[in-house]
Amino acid sequence: MQAAANRSAAPLGARSAAQVVSKGIRASADDSALLEALPIAAGVFGLRNGKLWVHSLNGRFHQLFDCNPDTASFAEQFNRISGTGSGEFVCAFLADPASSADELDLADGEGPQKRYLRFKLAPLEPCSQGEPRCLLSVVDRTVEVRAETTLRAEMxxxxxxxxxxxxxxxxxxxxxxxxxxxxxxxxxxxxxxxxxxxxxxxxxxxxxxxxxxxxxxxxxxxxxxxxxxxxxxxxxxxxxxxxxxxxxxxxxxxxxxxxxxxxxxxxxxxxxxxxxxxxxxxxxxxxxxxxxxxxxxxxxxxxxxxxxxxxxEPREASAARRRFSIETELRRALDRDQLKLSYQPLINLKSGEVAGFEALARWTHDDRGEISPAEFIPVAEESGLILQLGRWAMDKAAQTVAGWDTAAGEQLPIYVGVNLSAIQLARDNIADVVESALRSSGLAGNRLTLELTESSIVQDPARAMRVFEALKALDATVAMDDFGTGYSSLAYLQRLPIDVLKIDKSFVTGMMRDADSVAIVRAVLSLADALGMSTTAEGIETVELATTLAALGCASGQGFYFAKPLEADAALAYWKSRRKA
Incomplete structure (x- = not known):
């Protein structure tokens, strides 16, 4: 016998109760042979007068849905799991196999007894009356789904x-x-x-x-x-x-x-x-x-x-992204030798002649234009590019001074100062870098002055001592830059082999309007004189400052009053213009 259900019967689903309208389930010999050969639950279903018909089910199907192969038991199971929508799924496939889905995942039951099933459909030859049929195979994925759920929970x-x-x-x-x-x-x-x-x-x-x-x-x-x-x-x-x-x-x-x-x-x-x-x-x-x-x-x-x-704050993040962008571009610029050195004159305040120059890195980007050292130097220090930048600057400055000697046909009485960062002091072999620059340029050690900020020296005085001693062995001059801003101990100042104290411009620029600044500069000059050190004042922007500092005994100075940083050729011309016969 055959069992027919309305279109919404389950496990082939419906929103209303399923009805079995025949007296039982009876499979043809061909259907039974086909189904029993399959290793999974399966059945042959058809469409008759708009209703879903069950032509045949194998034993595994009955076992999976826990129903005996009789009409009453089968109808009970259809009613129990009605409402899953699977009936509509099978009917739609039978009506139009070409454009309908042939797989459906659904859940049967609740709580610990819940099962996860996958319905798969394949078209069969129509029955003798020409009504469409299909093979429905059911895969029990409960173990697989539970394992995936457990694994996902662990993940x-x-x-x-x-x-x-x-x-x-x-x-x-x-x-x-x-x-x-x-x-x-x-x-x-x-x-x-x-x-x-x-x-x-x-x-x-x-x-x-x-x-x-x-x-x-x-x-x-x-x-x-x-x-x-x-x-x-x-x-x-x-x-x-x-x-x-x-x-x-x-x-x-x-x-x-x-x-x-x-x-x-x-x-x-x-x-x-x-x-x-x-x-x-x-x-x-x-x-x-x-x-x-x-x-x-x-x-x-x-x-x-x-x-x-x-x-x-988005603005802070934008600044951070710009720093990363600057880092990438700076690395390329160093690899392509796109940075330049400018040279700011250091003036002997007594004679007015140029005593030397401070080498300052400058970078003009193809798209961004000129990028301030105040922006790219911190990026270089943070990224470690300061080591490559420092070595380039040391070698470039030495080569420039050697080129000036060649152009003049004699060894000129000028030196060049090169800045060193705390990162270089901590990570690089400064003495080897200086020695390499001197050897490749042919300069004597006294033509180079190495400038370290007071704060970088204070960070690791013991290492600074070793570096300074190695530099002095090369006859190089050592200067403490930005003196007065790093809270250095006078004991370190006395012990370290420092040749020059550079007075920070924050004290110099306030001298003409602040008596305390004058007192600080006077004290630094007295301290340097007592320790046998020379002095250089930064940030001289007026003739009054230059005159006052000279009167106080400051040896040299630099600032926009004298000249801004110059290209190498312009720097040599400036030296010649201030040279006294």
Whole structure:
């Protein structure tokens, strides 16, 4: 016998109860042979008078749907899982196989008994009455789907703390962003645990893991209802917070985090205070989760610098992107030798002649135009390009002075000063760089003056001492630049083999209107004289300043009053113009 159901029968689905209108299910010999040969649950279905007909089912189909091969049991199963939509799916295929879907995934049941099935359809020859038929095969994907669900849950969770990981956090942020009806409805806080690597190295990884777990628990105590906490990195955590009052709520959340972290952590027998840097990014309409998270991470970097939570500012990010762009372009410019050195005259304040020049790097970009050293030098220091830039400047300056000697046909009584950064002092072999420049140019060591800022010397006085001694062995002159701004110890000043103190222009420019500045300059000059050092004043812009400094006993000076930085040929011409017969 055959069983027919209305079009909405299940497991071939409907929104109304299924009805079995025949007395039973009876398969033809051909259908039975075909179906029983298949290793999966299958049946032959047809369409008759607009109704879905069951022509034949194999034993595996009955087993899968737990129904006996009789009409009553089969009808009960159809009614139990009606409403899944699978009936419409089969009917549509039978009506038009060419343009209808031939696969359907559906779920059967609820809770632990829930199963995941995949229906696949293939057309068969019509029956003797010309009515369309198809083969329905059913794959039970329950084990596969549950394994995928378990695996995905593991992939979305941090194994140490049990918190959601970064991938899960990003998905949650994405979902909240799509559901938001207004901008700034949510914010992301990124919390970076400071000094974690030091704690981990000194106390071991087990203590580090214990600290991370305790840190996570404290963060949880700072959450409000609806907030989401995740571990997004080694010692980095993210919090998604809802906002009612905009940035005020976000900063309040940051304050709660800082409060719960104020109590020291107990590790073994030690009590350790752990500080954290917090960056905040407000969610904007249409913003991707990764972009929002990166914004918060950028704010963390700024929070580390200022020591308090920071809210992401697009202008700061634009400046950061420009720095990265400058870094890329600077690297190319150095490789292509597109930078130049300009030379600012150093004037002997007594004679008025040019005693030497300070070499200053200049960069004119093809598209951006002239880029200030105040912009590209910090980028070079941050990226490490300062080593390549410093070596280039040293060699270029030495070659320029050697070229002046050649042009004049004699060794000229002038020297060139080259600036060194703290990064060069810490990472490069300065003495080798200077020796290489002297050897390639043929200059004597006294033709080069190496200028280091006071702050760079103070950072590592012991290394500065070794570098200075190596430079003195080459007969090079050593100058302390920007003196008075780096809080150096007089003991270091006395011990280091420094030849020249350069008085910072912040003191020089204020001399004519500030008695304190005059007193500071006078004190520096007296100190240098007592230590047997020469002096150079920076930032001389008026004749009054030049005259006053000369009267106070300053040896030399530089500034726009005398000349701006000049091209190499113009610098040599300037030296000749001030030379006295």
């Amino acid at each position: 979305l969770r941090d194994s140490l703390t049990g918190l959601p990981n970064r991938l899960s956090f990003a998905e949650t942020v994405e979902d909240r962003s799509e559901a938001s009806t207004r901008e700034c409805e949510h914010a992301v806080l990124v919390i970076d645990m400071l000094r974690f690597s030091r704690i981990n190295e000194s106390m071991g990884s087990l203590a580090g893991d214990e600290l991370l777990i305790t840190f996570a628990r404290r963060l949880m105590s700072a959450l409000r209802s609806g907030d989401v906490l995740a571990r997004t990195g080694g010692n980095e955590f993210g919090i998604l917070v809802g906002l009612k009052r905009g940035v005020e709520d976000a900063l309040a959340a940051a304050e709660r985090v800082q409060q719960v972290m104020s109590t020291p952590f107990k590790l073994s027998e030690l009590e350790i205070r752990v500080e954290c840097a917090i960056g905040v990014a407000l969610m904007q309409g249409g913003q991707e989760a990764e972009e929002l998270f990166r914004n918060a991470q950028f704010a963390v970097k700024q929070a580390k610098q200022v020591g308090r939570p920071q809210v992401y």
